[in-house]
Amino acid sequence: MKLEKDYKRIVVKIGSRLVTEEQGRFLEQIINQVSKLQDLGKELIVVSSGAVASALKKLNLTTRPKGLAELQALAAFGQVELMNLYQRKFSRFNKSCAQVLLTRDDFDDRRRYLNAKNTILKLISLGMVTIINENDTISVDEIKFGDNDILSALVAILVEADILIILSTVDGLYEFDKKTKKWLGLICKVEKITKDIYKMLCKTSDELSVGGMSSKINAAKIATEAGVKCILANGKKQNVLLDIVRGKNPGTEFCESSKYLAARKRWIAFGTTSKGKIVVDAGAKEALLNKDYSLLAPGVIKVEGDFQAKDVVSIVDKDSNEFARGITNFSSKVLDEIKGKRAKKEVVHRNDLVLLI
DSSP: OOOOOOOOOOEEEEOOOHHHHGGHHHHHHHHHHHHHHHHOOOOOEEEEEOOHHHHHHHHOSSOOOOOOHHHHHHHHHHHHHHHHHHHHHHHTTTTOOOEEOOOHHHHHHHHHHHHHHHHHHHHHHHOEEEEEEEEEEOHHHHHHHHHHHHHHHHHHTTTTTEEEHHHHHHHHEEEETTTTEEEEEOEEEEOOOOOOTTOOOOOOOOOOOHHHHHHHHHHHHHHHTTTTTTEEEEEEEEEEEHHHHHHHHHEEEEOOOSOOOOOOHHIIIIIOOOOEEEEEOOHHHHHHHSSOOOBOGGGGGESSOOOOOTTTEEETTTTOOOEEEOOOOOHHHHHHHHSOOOSSSBBOGGGGEEHHH
16 A cells, blocks of 8 residues: 555544444444554554443433533443444454543643653554543543543644544535535635634534534644644545545645644643743743743733642733743742742743743
C-alpha cells in the first residue's frame, strides 16, 4: 500500500454511534484499517466513546438518563462491554489492545501527565493499540459534558501525535447559509478556526451522542493551535483512515499552527486547566508579547481566583482577553499583596510562559 503522508503517530477518535450501530460493523471496518496501518509501522492510539451507549444497548434502554448516579453506573457497566467488544474485534486481526482511563486531573498534574504519556508510549512499543476513554465513573464534569472529542485533542497533544482524526457519522463541517437557513456544501479545508466557524454550528438531538459538532470544533481548535493537524470525517466510509494516510481528504481538514511549541509548553498552554487569572497593564502586555520578557509584579493590576505557587494561570489584559498562560511563582494571596510593587522574583518566568496569540 502506497502512503503519501508521513503520519507516524496517529490518534483516532471514534464516536458512540460508530461503536454501536449495525452490530459493530462500522467499528470492525475501522479496526481493520487501524490494524493495517499498524502493520505498516504506524503508531495508533484510539480514543473511544461508547461506554454509556454500549450499556444502553445491552440493557435495551432508549433514553440516556440525566442523573449522575445512573450515568456513572451505566458507564461502569458499559466500559466492560466496550473493551470486550474491542478485544474481540482486534483479535480477529491478531492484534492486542490495552485500556487507559483518564480524568481531567491526569492532565492538570504534571507528574501524572508524564506518567500517562510514558504508559501510552510503552504500550505502543509493545505493539499494543491503546484504547483511551474518559473515566466516567469518577469524572463528574466529563460525564456531564461527554467531551471525548476534547479528550482526543488532549491525548494528541500528550503523545505529540502527527495527526488527530475524529471519526463521526457526518462527512465533516458544512457551510450554513443564514439567509436561506440551508446547509450548503462540505467545507474541505479550514485554515484557522474563527468565530464565523462557530456560527455555523447546531445542537444535536442524538440520544447516544453528547458533544455534537461544537465539541468537535473545540477539539480541532485545541489540537491545531498546539501544532497537530486535525481531520473530521465520516467513519462509515470505506477505507476512510487509509485514504487520509494516503493523502486524501474525505472530510474537513483543520490546518495546524506553524508555531512550534516544546512539549512542556504545550502542556502549559493546552494540557492543563488554568487555576486563575492575572490581569496586567498595557506595558506588561507589550513586554510579554514583543520583548521576550518575564512577567514582573509592577505590571500586575489585579488577581482573580484562588491559586497556589506553581499553578498554571491565565494572563489577561484589562479587557479580559487571554493572551498568555504560565506557571506562577506566587500564590494568589501573596501576589495580591505585591501586585504593582517591585519583587525580587518574577511572577511568571519567561521559560514558564506561553503566548497564545
